[in-house]
Amino acid sequence: MHVDHPPSDLQQVIYTHFGFPWMGMIALAYDPALACWVAEVNPGARAAIQENELIYAWAVGCDGLHRDYYPVKVGWDFAG
Numbered sequence: 001m002h003v004d005h006p007p008s009d010l011q012q013v014i015y016t017h018f019g020f021p022w023m024g025m026i027a028l029a030y031d032p033a034l035a036c037w038v039a040e041v042n043p044g045a046r047a048a049i050q051e052n053e054l055i056y057a058w059a060v061g062c063d064g065l066h067r068d069y070y071p072v073k074v075g076w077d078f079a080g
């Protein structure tokens with residue numbers, strides 16, 4: 001995920017998934033090699049995954065203020 005502020009201006013970037021049986025808020029990590037925020041999403045039951053195609057992300061600044069939620073469309077790869 002690309003964010004319009006440099007990593008030094010942010011405490012963290014978080015995402016949450018709604019409707020999943022393993023709902024939660026997960027912090028992303030900044031990957032300098034990719035120049036973006038990344039997280040590994042471990043899927044649960046296939047039926048629950050296919051019902052949800054969005055996760056919601058937001059950034060928290062060093063001052064503690066946060067942006068509005070931003071919907072991110074995800075694709076699921078069941079080949080692995």
